[in-house]
Amino acid sequence: MSMVTEAQVKNAIPTDQELIDFVVREARLIDQQRFDEWLNLYADDAFYWMPLEWNQTDPRLTCSLMYEDKLLLSIRVERLKGARTFSQKPKSRCHHVLQTPQVDSRDPAANNYVTWTPMHYIETRMDEQTLYAAWATHHLSVENGRLKIKLKRVDLINCDAAFGNIQLFM
Amino acid sequence: MTRYAGNVAAIRDLVRDQEVHRDVYVSEEVFQLEMEHMFPNSWVYVGHDSQVPNPGDYFGTTIGTQPILLVRHTDGTVKVLHNRCPHKGTRITSETCGNAGKFFRCPYHAWSFRTDGSLLAIPLKKGYENTGFEQSHAASGMAPVRHVRNYRGFVFAKINDGGLDFEEFFGESLSSFDNMIDRSPVGQLKVAGGVLRYMHNCNWKMLVENQTDTCHPMVAHESSAGTVVEVWKKAPPGTKKPMAVEIIAPFMSPYEFFENMGIRIWDNGHGHTGVHHSIHSDYSAVPGYFEKMKAAYGEERAKAILGENRHNTVYFPNIMIKGPIQLLRHFKPIAANKTLVESWTFQLVDAPDMLLERTLMYNRLINAPTSIVGHDDLEMYERAQEGLHSNGNEWVNLQRLYSPDEAGQTNVAVNGTSEWPMRHQFRAWTKFMTMGM
Numbered sequence: 001m002s003m004v005t006e007a008q009v010k011n012a013i014p015t016d017q018e019l020i021d022f023v024v025r026e027a028r029l030i031d032q033q034r035f036d037e038w039l040n041l042y043a044d045d046a047f048y049w050m051p052l053e054w055n056q057t058d059p060r061l062t063c064s065l066m067y068e069d070k071l072l073l074s075i076r077v078e079r080l081k082g083a084r085t086f087s088q089k090p091k092s093r094c095h096h097v098l099q100t101p102q103v104d105s106r107d108p109a110a111n112n113y114v115t116w117t118p119m120h121y122i123e124t125r126m127d128e129q130t131l132y133a134a135w136a137t138h139h140l141s142v143e144n145g146r147l148k149i150k151l152k153r154v155d156l157i158n159c160d161a162a163f164g165n166i167q168l169f170m
Numbered sequence: 171m172t173r174y175a176g177n178v179a180a181i182r183d184l185v186r187d188q189e190v191h192r193d194v195y196v197s198e199e200v201f202q203l204e205m206e207h208m209f210p211n212s213w214v215y216v217g218h219d220s221q222v223p224n225p226g227d228y229f230g231t232t233i234g235t236q237p238i239l240l241v242r243h244t245d246g247t248v249k250v251l252h253n254r255c256p257h258k259g260t261r262i263t264s265e266t267c268g269n270a271g272k273f274f275r276c277p278y279h280a281w282s283f284r285t286d287g288s289l290l291a292i293p294l295k296k297g298y299e300n301t302g303f304e305q306s307h308a309a310s311g312m313a314p315v316r317h318v319r320n321y322r323g324f325v326f327a328k329i330n331d332g333g334l335d336f337e338e339f340f341g342e343s344l345s346s347f348d349n350m351i352d353r354s355p356v357g358q359l360k361v362a363g364g365v366l367r368y369m370h371n372c373n374w375k376m377l378v379e380n381q382t383d384t385c386h387p388m389v390a391h392e393s394s395a396g397t398v399v400e401v402w403k404k405a406p407p408g409t410k411k412p413m414a415v416e417i418i419a420p421f422m423s424p425y426e427f428f429e430n431m432g433i434r435i436w437d438n439g440h441g442h443t444g445v446h447h448s449i450h451s452d453y454s455a456v457p458g459y460f461e462k463m464k465a466a467y468g469e470e471r472a473k474a475i476l477g478e479n480r481h482n483t484v485y486f487p488n489i490m491i492k493g494p495i496q497l498l499r500h501f502k503p504i505a506a507n508k509t510l511v512e513s514w515t516f517q518l519v520d521a522p523d524m525l526l527e528r529t530l531m532y533n534r535l536i537n538a539p540t541s542i543v544g545h546d547d548l549e550m551y552e553r554a555q556e557g558l559h560s561n562g563n564e565w566v567n568l569q570r571l572y573s574p575d576e577a578g579q580t581n582v583a584v585n586g587t588s589e590w591p592m593r594h595q596f597r598a599w600t601k602f603m604t605m606g607m
């Protein structure tokens with residue numbers, strides 16, 4: 001199966017390999033800055049969550065680095081294209097190194113599949129390059145024959161550290 | 171090369187009526203003098219007493235670059251101590267915050283100290299007999315900061331004995347704290363939600379100045395707030411405006427909006443934007459909140475409290491608060507070109523959770539290292555920090571709506587796009603920098 005174009009899941013219930021390929025492809029779309037295609041991987045009611053606290057359980061009354069719905073994610077994607085987005089002149093680039101995603105749970109009845117992916121993420125702009133280490137947890141479901149992200153949670157190993165700009169997506 | 175140490179005239183020359191010399195931002199020597207003089211001469215924010223609710227609780231922070239501890243003493247009062255063992259200098263506490271129990275114990279040689287800093291015990295004490303130890307610096311324990319004031323939960327400290335007393339330093343500006351606190355039906359705030367920590371490669375004063383810079387949002391934030399407005403325009407008619415749009419879209423308000431919002435100037439570098447209205451004015455009402463306020467204060471007073479829409483109140487030298495959303499930003503100097511920005515949020519005790527939820531959303535969307543609005547600002551600060559190394563022009567212009575009779579005026583409200591607050595901050599800067607020099 002090509003990683004470059006999106007594929008339908010073959011059966012109503014995705015295989016582990018299909019879940020793994022999906023997560024790997026998501027990272028690839030970010031690295032290749034194919035942000036419109038990337039956004040399409042998210043369900044309409046999806047959230048992208050990057051906690052601020054170690055083992056954070058609440059995104060609402062505890063602050064997060066990011067807790068964004070699809071509207072806010074689409075605003076980020078539009079902003080990256082903007083003629084006056086000065087913090088992206090010149091643009092950042094990023095690079096994911098993923099460990100093979102592990103399928104943590106599969107619940108076809110609830111249409112909910114969870115994967116866990118340790119990763120290193122590098123973001124670079126001009127002469128600066130920064131390395132982040134994190135775990136990505138994907139909550140996926142099948143919609144109209146395609147896998148979609150319901151929730152992507154990125155737990156940074158140093159989530160409570162003082163960071164400079166983090167401008168792209170982990 | 172020392173150019174400024176002990177040279178009051180040279181320091182004064184850095185600040186003119188309408189411009190300041192770039193050395194106030196780029197010179198490491200000036201930065202060191204700020205740490206030695208300006209910060210110790212000022213009342214500097216330490217923390218909130220809800221961070222240390224119980225005896226023995228401590229919270230570690232800095233005044234300028236000096237490590238200090240906020241401590242709840244056994245008698246219930248809060249103390250501020252220098253976080254350094256009187257023996258060899260070791261930092262006493264291991265975590266940023268925690269509970270020391272009845273006393274602090276240094277992890278190096280086990281000297282112990284009461285929660286007011288006084289020396290409690292030294293192992294093998296007889297080794298100090300007949301050595302004149304009682305006269306040593308070490309004998310008095312962890313040095314306390316002598317001038318501490320807990321203003322309705324907000325703790326400030328002044329390291330030097332000289333300077334102004336608390337009331338004189340803050341004057342009428344404390345009304346912004348009052349308004350923020352009074353927004354709780356029981357008049358009480360609690361630190362809540364966690365702190366966002368964002369590292370900036372620029373001078374701390376660029377951030378302070380930016381808090382009253384009302385001519386930048388519609389320009390620098392066109393990329394973020396402008397995109398929000400554009401994307402939101404495409405939403406199907408009748409869609410309920412999300413909280414996030416309510417928060418970011420007002421950054422795109424036109425110049426006229428900011429001109430009319432007004433700026434108030436108080437003594438000693440303090441001041442606030444949003445005399446008449448602000449970007450926080452048009453938030454949706456939170457169900458059940460006004461009823462609670464009315465029950466607590468009566469309708470008229472409740473309306474007066476909530477009718478204040480002060481935007482950013484700057485307390486010289488290095489904090490800003492947003493009363494309407496209970497947020498405090500602390501601009502912590504690290505080096506001439508490095509600043510740690512901490513953004514703290516508060517819960518209004520006995521008010522609906524949704525207020526805290528909105529405050530946290532604001533903080534995350536505007537003040538996080540992952541915030542697109544934050545990216546817009548930091549890009550400008552860093553470009554300035556770099557650009558100031560040019561010798562083509564050694565001066566930074568702060569002239570907008572300058573009038574020669576403004577020095578010495580205080581408690582006045584002026585046009586909302588004036589750079590008076592910045593000029594005013596620098597007048598205070600000179601005053602507290604050279605005081606006692």
Ligand code: FES
Pocket residue numbers: 255256257258259260276277278279280281
């Ligand atoms: S350094 Fe603290 S007891 Fe020796």
Ligand SMILES: [Fe+2]
Pocket residue numbers: 380386387390391547
């Ligand atoms: Fe800004």
